[in-house]
Amino acid sequence: MAKKTTVEIEMEDINLMPIMNLLCLLIPFLLLSAQFIQIGIILVDTPRKSRNTSKQKDDKKKTMGLVVDITQDGYYISTKAGSACPDRKANGQPCIAVTHSGGKKKYMHENLRKFIYSKFYKPNYKKNSDPDPANRFFVDWGKVTIRPQDMIDYETVIQTLDATRELPPEAKNEIDGVGSTLTCVFKKDSGKKEWALQGACMFPLASLGR
Amino acid sequence: MARELTPEEIGAQKKLDEKKLARRNKKLEESSFNITSLMDALTIILIFLLKSYGSDPMQVPQKKNELMVPKSDTMSNMSECVDIQISRTSIVVKGKKVVTLTNKQISSQDAPDGYIIKNLKDRLDDLRNKEIEQKQEKAAKFQGEAFISADTEIPWKLVDQVLKTAVRAKYYRFSFAVVKMRGS
Numbered sequence: 146m147a148k149k150t151t152v153e154i155e156m157e158d159i160n161l162m163p164i165m166n167l168l169c170l171l172i173p174f175l176l177l178s179a180q181f182i183q184i185g186i187i188l189v190d191t192p193r194k195s196r197n198t199s200k201q202k203d204d205k206k207k208t209m210g211l212v213v214d215i216t217q218d219g220y221y222i223s224t225k226a227g228s229a230c231p232d233r234k235a236n237g238q239p240c241i242a243v244t245h246s247g248g249k250k251k252y253m254h255e256n257l258r259k260f261i262y263s264k265f266y267k268p269n270y271k272k273n274s275d276p277d278p279a280n281r282f283f284v285d286w287g288k289v290t291i292r293p294q295d296m297i298d299y300e301t302v303i304q305t306l307d308a309t310r311e312l313p314p315e316a317k318n319e320i321d322g323v324g325s326t327l328t329c330v331f332k333k334d335s336g337k338k339e340w341a342l343q344g345a346c347m348f349p350l351a352s353l354g355r
Numbered sequence: 356m357a358r359e360l361t362p363e364e365i366g367a368q369k370k371l372d373e374k375k376l377a378r379r380n381k382k383l384e385e386s387s388f389n390i391t392s393l394m395d396a397l398t399i400i401l402i403f404l405l406k407s408y409g410s411d412p413m414q415v416p417q418k419k420n421e422l423m424v425p426k427s428d429t430m431s432n433m434s435e436c437v438d439i440q441i442s443r444t445s446i447v448v449k450g451k452k453v454v455t456l457t458n459k460q461i462s463s464q465d466a467p468d469g470y471i472i473k474n475l476k477d478r479l480d481d482l483r484n485k486e487i488e489q490k491q492e493k494a495a496k497f498q499g500e501a502f503i504s505a506d507t508e509i510p511w512k513l514v515d516q517v518l519k520t521a522v523r524a525k526y527y528r529f530s531f532a533v534v535k536m537r538g539s
Contacts, residue, residue: 161390161391161394164394165390165393165394165397168394168397168398168401169397171401171404172397172400172401172404175401175404175405176404179404179407181407182417182534182535183534183535184415184424184433184532184533184534184535185427185429185430185431185432185433185532185533185534185535186429186431186432186433186502186530186531186532186533187427187429187431187530187531187533188431188528188529188530189528189529189530189531190527190528190529191518191522191527191528191529215511293511293515294511295510295511295512295515296510296511296512297510297511298507298508298509298510298511299425299505299506299507299508299509299510299511299514300425300507300508302511302514303425303427303531303533304425304427306427306531307427307428307429310429311428328430328537329429329430330430330431331431332431332432333434344430353515353518353529354515354518354519
Protein backbone atom coordinates (compact mmCIF):
# COMPACT_ATOMS: atom_id res chain seq x y z
CA MET A 146 0.00 0.00 0.00
CA ALA A 147 1.32 3.35 -1.03
CA LYS A 148 2.34 5.57 1.75
CA LYS A 149 0.26 8.67 1.94
CA THR A 150 2.35 11.78 2.38
CA THR A 151 1.04 15.13 3.36
CA VAL A 152 2.86 18.23 2.24
CA GLU A 153 2.38 21.12 4.49
CA ILE A 154 2.35 24.39 2.59
CA GLU A 155 3.26 27.22 4.78
CA MET A 156 1.32 30.35 3.81
CA GLU A 157 3.57 33.32 4.23
CA ASP A 158 2.16 36.84 4.67
CA ILE A 159 2.78 39.18 1.73
CA ASN A 160 5.40 41.75 2.57
CA LEU A 161 3.48 45.01 2.35
CA MET A 162 6.34 47.25 3.37
CA PRO A 163 7.58 48.14 -0.20
CA ILE A 164 4.02 49.08 -1.22
CA MET A 165 3.65 51.10 1.96
CA ASN A 166 6.89 52.93 1.18
CA LEU A 167 5.68 53.68 -2.33
CA LEU A 168 2.32 54.96 -1.07
CA CYS A 169 3.97 57.13 1.55
CA LEU A 170 6.03 58.78 -1.19
CA LEU A 171 3.18 59.11 -3.70
CA ILE A 172 0.65 60.62 -1.32
CA PRO A 173 2.69 63.69 -0.25
CA PHE A 174 3.66 64.27 -3.90
CA LEU A 175 0.05 64.13 -5.06
CA LEU A 176 -1.12 66.25 -2.11
CA LEU A 177 1.32 68.97 -3.09
CA SER A 178 0.41 68.96 -6.76
CA ALA A 179 -3.35 68.34 -6.44
CA GLN A 180 -5.74 71.19 -7.14
CA PHE A 181 -8.74 71.10 -4.85
CA ILE A 182 -10.48 74.10 -6.39
CA GLN A 183 -12.20 73.74 -9.74
CA ILE A 184 -10.98 76.08 -12.44
CA GLY A 185 -13.45 77.23 -15.07
CA ILE A 186 -13.27 79.71 -17.93
CA ILE A 187 -15.10 82.72 -19.28
CA LEU A 188 -14.79 82.98 -23.04
CA VAL A 189 -14.38 86.45 -24.54
CA ASP A 190 -13.53 87.90 -27.91
CA THR A 191 -11.71 91.06 -28.79
CA PRO A 192 -13.87 93.68 -30.56
CA ARG A 193 -11.86 93.08 -33.74
CA LYS A 194 -12.82 89.39 -33.80
CA SER A 195 -16.50 90.10 -33.17
CA ARG A 196 -16.50 92.77 -35.92
CA ASN A 197 -15.06 90.24 -38.37
CA THR A 198 -17.71 87.65 -37.59
CA SER A 199 -20.59 90.11 -37.94
CA LYS A 200 -19.49 91.20 -41.43
CA GLN A 201 -21.90 88.80 -43.05
CA LYS A 202 -24.87 90.36 -41.28
CA ASP A 203 -28.05 91.15 -43.13
CA ASP A 204 -28.28 94.95 -43.46
CA LYS A 205 -32.08 94.88 -43.28
CA LYS A 206 -31.91 93.40 -39.82
CA LYS A 207 -31.74 95.38 -36.61
CA THR A 208 -28.71 95.58 -34.37
CA MET A 209 -29.09 95.82 -30.61
CA GLY A 210 -25.51 96.95 -29.91
CA LEU A 211 -25.60 96.37 -26.16
CA VAL A 212 -22.67 98.08 -24.39
CA VAL A 213 -21.80 98.13 -20.67
CA ASP A 214 -19.24 100.76 -19.63
CA ILE A 215 -17.61 100.15 -16.25
CA THR A 216 -16.51 103.44 -14.72
CA GLN A 217 -15.40 104.55 -11.25
CA ASP A 218 -19.02 105.74 -10.63
CA GLY A 219 -20.75 102.55 -11.74
CA TYR A 220 -22.25 100.95 -14.81
CA TYR A 221 -23.36 102.98 -17.85
CA ILE A 222 -25.55 100.85 -20.13
CA SER A 223 -26.41 101.75 -23.70
CA THR A 224 -27.57 100.26 -26.97
CA LYS A 225 -27.50 101.43 -30.55
CA ALA A 226 -30.66 103.40 -29.72
CA GLY A 227 -28.89 105.37 -26.98
CA SER A 228 -28.52 105.26 -23.21
CA ALA A 229 -30.63 102.70 -21.34
CA CYS A 230 -31.29 105.32 -18.63
CA PRO A 231 -31.27 108.74 -20.36
CA ASP A 232 -32.58 110.67 -17.34
CA ARG A 233 -29.73 109.51 -15.13
CA LYS A 234 -27.21 110.09 -17.90
CA ALA A 235 -28.49 113.66 -18.35
CA ASN A 236 -27.69 114.25 -14.67
CA GLY A 237 -24.23 112.74 -15.10
CA GLN A 238 -25.18 109.61 -13.16
CA PRO A 239 -24.55 106.01 -14.18
CA CYS A 240 -27.45 103.55 -14.71
CA ILE A 241 -26.29 101.50 -11.72
CA ALA A 242 -24.13 103.47 -9.28
CA VAL A 243 -21.47 101.98 -7.02
CA THR A 244 -22.12 101.78 -3.30
CA HIS A 245 -19.62 102.20 -0.50
CA SER A 246 -19.47 99.80 2.41
CA GLY A 247 -16.67 99.71 4.97
CA GLY A 248 -14.63 102.21 2.98
CA LYS A 249 -14.68 99.89 -0.04
CA LYS A 250 -16.33 100.53 -3.37
CA LYS A 251 -18.87 97.90 -4.39
CA TYR A 252 -20.19 97.37 -7.90
CA MET A 253 -23.81 96.22 -7.88
CA HIS A 254 -23.44 93.40 -10.39
CA GLU A 255 -26.61 91.65 -9.22
CA ASN A 256 -28.58 94.82 -10.00
CA LEU A 257 -26.89 94.96 -13.40
CA ARG A 258 -27.98 91.35 -14.10
CA LYS A 259 -31.59 92.18 -13.18
CA PHE A 260 -31.54 95.43 -15.19
CA ILE A 261 -30.24 93.76 -18.37
CA TYR A 262 -32.66 90.87 -17.92
CA SER A 263 -35.77 93.05 -17.45
CA LYS A 264 -34.85 95.77 -19.94
CA PHE A 265 -33.25 93.82 -22.82
CA TYR A 266 -33.58 90.05 -22.45
CA LYS A 267 -37.15 89.48 -21.24
CA PRO A 268 -38.91 91.78 -23.79
CA ASN A 269 -36.91 90.38 -26.73
CA TYR A 270 -36.09 86.72 -26.11
CA LYS A 271 -39.19 85.36 -27.91
CA LYS A 272 -38.34 87.26 -31.12
CA ASN A 273 -34.80 85.91 -30.92
CA SER A 274 -35.37 82.36 -29.75
CA ASP A 275 -34.86 80.71 -33.12
CA PRO A 276 -31.79 78.41 -33.05
CA ASP A 277 -30.83 79.70 -36.49
CA PRO A 278 -29.31 83.21 -36.05
CA ALA A 279 -30.56 84.20 -39.52
CA ASN A 280 -34.17 84.02 -38.32
CA ARG A 281 -33.68 86.21 -35.25
CA PHE A 282 -34.94 89.79 -34.88
CA PHE A 283 -31.59 91.20 -33.77
CA VAL A 284 -28.59 90.19 -35.83
CA ASP A 285 -26.31 90.50 -32.78
CA TRP A 286 -28.57 88.78 -30.25
CA GLY A 287 -26.55 87.34 -27.37
CA LYS A 288 -23.65 89.75 -27.89
CA VAL A 289 -22.48 92.39 -25.44
CA THR A 290 -19.49 94.73 -25.41
CA ILE A 291 -17.90 95.42 -22.01
CA ARG A 292 -15.74 98.55 -21.79
CA PRO A 293 -13.93 98.90 -18.46
CA GLN A 294 -11.96 102.01 -17.54
CA ASP A 295 -8.23 101.55 -17.05
CA MET A 296 -8.21 101.49 -13.25
CA ILE A 297 -11.14 99.09 -12.79
CA ASP A 298 -9.89 95.90 -11.14
CA TYR A 299 -10.01 92.61 -12.99
CA GLU A 300 -12.42 91.02 -10.47
CA THR A 301 -15.08 93.65 -11.28
CA VAL A 302 -14.74 92.87 -15.00
CA ILE A 303 -15.27 89.15 -14.30
CA GLN A 304 -18.33 89.91 -12.14
CA THR A 305 -19.74 92.08 -14.94
CA LEU A 306 -19.21 89.28 -17.47
CA ASP A 307 -21.07 86.91 -15.11
CA ALA A 308 -23.90 89.42 -14.72
CA THR A 309 -24.44 89.80 -18.46
CA ARG A 310 -24.10 86.08 -19.23
CA GLU A 311 -26.13 84.28 -16.53
CA LEU A 312 -29.89 84.67 -16.07
CA PRO A 313 -31.24 85.88 -12.70
CA PRO A 314 -33.21 83.39 -10.51
CA GLU A 315 -36.61 84.87 -11.46
CA ALA A 316 -36.05 83.69 -15.07
CA LYS A 317 -36.91 80.14 -13.90
CA ASN A 318 -40.59 81.12 -13.66
CA GLU A 319 -40.72 83.77 -16.38
CA ILE A 320 -38.82 82.27 -19.31
CA ASP A 321 -40.00 79.09 -21.03
CA GLY A 322 -37.66 76.12 -21.19
CA VAL A 323 -34.71 77.51 -19.25
CA GLY A 324 -34.67 74.59 -16.82
CA SER A 325 -34.18 74.72 -13.09
CA THR A 326 -30.41 75.08 -12.97
CA LEU A 327 -30.04 78.26 -15.07
CA THR A 328 -26.59 77.46 -16.38
CA CYS A 329 -24.86 78.81 -19.44
CA VAL A 330 -21.96 76.65 -20.60
CA PHE A 331 -19.37 77.02 -23.35
CA LYS A 332 -18.36 73.60 -24.59
CA LYS A 333 -15.68 72.57 -27.03
CA ASP A 334 -15.55 68.98 -28.19
CA SER A 335 -12.09 67.55 -28.80
CA GLY A 336 -10.88 68.19 -32.33
CA LYS A 337 -13.48 70.90 -32.94
CA LYS A 338 -12.41 74.48 -33.61
CA GLU A 339 -15.43 76.40 -32.41
CA TRP A 340 -17.01 76.58 -28.99
CA ALA A 341 -20.70 75.72 -28.70
CA LEU A 342 -23.17 77.24 -26.25
CA GLN A 343 -25.34 75.06 -24.06
CA GLY A 344 -28.01 75.82 -21.47
CA ALA A 345 -29.79 79.04 -20.63
CA CYS A 346 -27.76 82.14 -21.45
CA MET A 347 -28.56 85.84 -21.46
CA PHE A 348 -25.79 87.72 -23.37
CA PRO A 349 -22.90 85.22 -23.37
CA LEU A 350 -20.93 86.45 -26.39
CA ALA A 351 -18.85 89.15 -24.76
CA SER A 352 -16.20 91.26 -26.37
CA LEU A 353 -13.90 93.40 -24.28
CA GLY A 354 -12.45 96.80 -24.88
CA ARG A 355 -13.05 99.57 -27.30
CA MET B 356 23.33 33.35 53.65
CA ALA B 357 20.29 32.55 51.58
CA ARG B 358 18.03 29.70 52.56
CA GLU B 359 17.73 26.75 50.16
CA LEU B 360 14.33 26.52 48.52
CA THR B 361 12.11 23.55 49.13
CA PRO B 362 10.94 21.53 46.04
CA GLU B 363 7.42 23.02 46.47
CA GLU B 364 8.80 26.51 46.48
CA ILE B 365 10.90 25.78 43.36
CA GLY B 366 7.77 24.46 41.62
CA ALA B 367 5.79 27.57 42.56
CA GLN B 368 8.62 29.80 41.37
CA LYS B 369 8.75 27.95 38.02
CA LYS B 370 4.99 28.39 37.56
CA LEU B 371 5.31 32.08 38.32
CA ASP B 372 8.13 32.46 35.77
CA GLU B 373 6.08 30.61 33.12
CA LYS B 374 3.13 32.89 33.76
CA LYS B 375 5.33 35.97 33.42
CA LEU B 376 6.81 34.65 30.16
CA ALA B 377 3.34 33.89 28.74
CA ARG B 378 2.15 37.40 29.66
CA ARG B 379 5.20 38.97 27.96
CA ASN B 380 4.68 36.89 24.79
CA LYS B 381 1.01 37.91 24.71
CA LYS B 382 1.98 41.56 24.98
CA LEU B 383 4.45 41.17 22.11
CA GLU B 384 1.83 39.49 19.93
CA GLU B 385 -0.63 42.30 20.58
CA SER B 386 1.90 45.03 19.78
CA SER B 387 2.59 43.80 16.18
CA PHE B 388 -0.05 46.13 14.55
CA ASN B 389 -2.29 45.16 11.65
CA ILE B 390 -1.02 46.88 8.50
CA THR B 391 -3.97 45.90 6.25
CA SER B 392 -6.38 48.55 7.50
CA LEU B 393 -3.71 51.24 7.04
CA MET B 394 -3.11 49.98 3.50
CA ASP B 395 -6.85 50.25 2.78
CA ALA B 396 -6.94 53.85 3.98
CA LEU B 397 -3.84 54.80 1.99
CA THR B 398 -5.22 53.18 -1.16
CA ILE B 399 -8.45 55.16 -0.86
CA ILE B 400 -6.51 58.42 -0.36
CA LEU B 401 -4.31 57.56 -3.36
CA ILE B 402 -7.31 56.94 -5.63
CA PHE B 403 -8.93 60.22 -4.52
CA LEU B 404 -5.72 62.17 -5.16
CA LEU B 405 -5.13 60.54 -8.53
CA LYS B 406 -8.69 61.45 -9.52
CA SER B 407 -8.25 65.10 -8.55
CA TYR B 408 -4.84 65.25 -10.25
CA GLY B 409 -4.57 66.06 -13.92
CA SER B 410 -8.27 66.28 -14.80
CA ASP B 411 -7.72 69.77 -16.25
CA PRO B 412 -5.42 70.25 -19.25
CA MET B 413 -3.70 73.22 -17.55
CA GLN B 414 -2.89 74.08 -13.94
CA VAL B 415 -3.54 77.47 -12.36
CA PRO B 416 -1.33 78.03 -9.30
CA GLN B 417 -3.14 80.01 -6.60
CA LYS B 418 -0.66 82.05 -4.55
CA LYS B 419 -1.79 84.45 -1.86
CA ASN B 420 -0.77 88.10 -2.53
CA GLU B 421 0.60 87.03 -5.91
CA LEU B 422 -1.94 85.31 -8.15
CA MET B 423 -5.49 84.64 -6.94
CA VAL B 424 -7.92 84.21 -9.83
CA PRO B 425 -11.44 85.62 -9.24
CA LYS B 426 -14.52 83.54 -8.44
CA SER B 427 -17.30 83.16 -10.99
CA ASP B 428 -20.66 81.50 -11.67
CA THR B 429 -19.34 79.93 -14.86
CA MET B 430 -19.73 76.22 -15.54
CA SER B 431 -17.48 76.08 -18.62
CA ASN B 432 -14.33 73.96 -18.62
CA MET B 433 -10.98 74.88 -20.12
CA SER B 434 -9.39 73.48 -23.25
CA GLU B 435 -5.69 73.42 -23.96
CA CYS B 436 -4.13 76.55 -25.48
CA VAL B 437 -1.38 79.11 -24.80
CA ASP B 438 -1.32 79.93 -21.11
CA ILE B 439 -0.60 83.51 -19.94
CA GLN B 440 -0.37 84.22 -16.19
CA ILE B 441 -0.59 87.82 -14.96
CA SER B 442 0.41 87.98 -11.31
CA ARG B 443 1.03 91.09 -9.21
CA THR B 444 4.75 90.95 -9.97
CA SER B 445 5.20 89.32 -13.38
CA ILE B 446 3.77 88.01 -16.64
CA VAL B 447 4.50 84.36 -17.36
CA VAL B 448 3.80 82.66 -20.69
CA LYS B 449 3.81 78.84 -20.76
CA GLY B 450 5.93 78.69 -17.60
CA LYS B 451 8.50 81.27 -18.80
CA LYS B 452 8.68 84.71 -17.16
CA VAL B 453 8.64 87.38 -19.85
CA VAL B 454 8.00 90.65 -17.99
CA THR B 455 8.55 91.90 -14.43
CA LEU B 456 5.92 94.32 -13.11
CA THR B 457 6.35 97.24 -10.74
CA ASN B 458 3.26 98.26 -8.73
CA LYS B 459 1.11 96.06 -11.02
CA GLN B 460 2.20 98.15 -14.01
CA ILE B 461 4.31 97.67 -17.10
CA SER B 462 7.37 99.89 -17.29
CA SER B 463 7.75 102.22 -20.29
CA GLN B 464 10.82 100.22 -21.38
CA ASP B 465 8.75 97.03 -21.70
CA ALA B 466 5.93 98.80 -23.55
CA PRO B 467 7.45 101.75 -25.44
CA ASP B 468 4.17 102.72 -27.15
CA GLY B 469 2.18 102.30 -23.93
CA TYR B 470 0.30 99.22 -25.10
CA ILE B 471 2.27 96.53 -26.91
CA ILE B 472 4.52 94.59 -24.51
CA LYS B 473 7.59 93.75 -26.58
CA ASN B 474 8.87 90.64 -24.74
CA LEU B 475 5.38 89.21 -24.52
CA LYS B 476 4.79 89.69 -28.24
CA ASP B 477 8.10 87.99 -29.10
CA ARG B 478 7.26 85.01 -26.91
CA LEU B 479 3.72 84.73 -28.34
CA ASP B 480 5.10 84.98 -31.90
CA ASP B 481 7.49 82.10 -31.16
CA LEU B 482 4.70 79.98 -29.71
CA ARG B 483 2.40 80.78 -32.64
CA ASN B 484 5.06 79.77 -35.17
CA LYS B 485 5.71 76.53 -33.29
CA GLU B 486 1.99 75.80 -33.10
CA ILE B 487 1.52 76.50 -36.83
CA GLU B 488 4.38 74.10 -37.66
CA GLN B 489 2.87 71.39 -35.49
CA LYS B 490 -0.62 71.96 -36.88
CA GLN B 491 0.64 71.80 -40.48
CA GLU B 492 2.01 68.34 -39.75
CA LYS B 493 -1.41 67.34 -38.45
CA ALA B 494 -3.26 69.25 -41.21
CA ALA B 495 -5.07 71.32 -38.58
CA LYS B 496 -5.57 75.08 -38.41
CA PHE B 497 -4.05 77.56 -35.94
CA GLN B 498 -6.83 78.54 -33.55
CA GLY B 499 -5.40 81.70 -31.99
CA GLU B 500 -6.74 81.06 -28.50
CA ALA B 501 -5.09 82.11 -25.27
CA PHE B 502 -5.86 81.18 -21.66
CA ILE B 503 -5.38 84.08 -19.25
CA SER B 504 -5.12 83.69 -15.49
CA ALA B 505 -4.89 87.08 -13.82
CA ASP B 506 -4.95 88.19 -10.20
CA THR B 507 -8.20 89.74 -8.88
CA GLU B 508 -6.52 93.05 -8.01
CA ILE B 509 -4.79 93.62 -11.35
CA PRO B 510 -6.01 96.88 -12.96
CA TRP B 511 -7.86 96.44 -16.24
CA LYS B 512 -5.25 98.50 -18.10
CA LEU B 513 -2.64 95.77 -17.59
CA VAL B 514 -5.01 93.03 -18.80
CA ASP B 515 -5.93 95.23 -21.75
CA GLN B 516 -2.25 95.69 -22.64
CA VAL B 517 -1.79 91.90 -22.56
CA LEU B 518 -4.91 91.38 -24.73
CA LYS B 519 -3.80 94.00 -27.26
CA THR B 520 -0.33 92.43 -27.45
CA ALA B 521 -1.89 88.99 -27.93
CA VAL B 522 -4.13 90.35 -30.70
CA ARG B 523 -1.03 91.79 -32.40
CA ALA B 524 0.47 88.28 -32.18
CA LYS B 525 -2.71 86.95 -33.89
CA TYR B 526 -4.43 85.51 -30.80
CA TYR B 527 -8.02 86.72 -31.01
CA ARG B 528 -10.01 84.61 -28.58
CA PHE B 529 -9.40 84.48 -24.84
CA SER B 530 -10.57 82.36 -21.96
CA PHE B 531 -10.22 83.92 -18.53
CA ALA B 532 -9.42 81.51 -15.71
CA VAL B 533 -11.83 81.68 -12.77
CA VAL B 534 -12.57 79.61 -9.68
CA LYS B 535 -15.89 77.85 -10.15
CA MET B 536 -18.45 78.66 -7.46
CA ARG B 537 -21.09 76.15 -8.52
CA GLY B 538 -19.11 72.92 -9.02
CA SER B 539 -19.09 70.91 -12.24
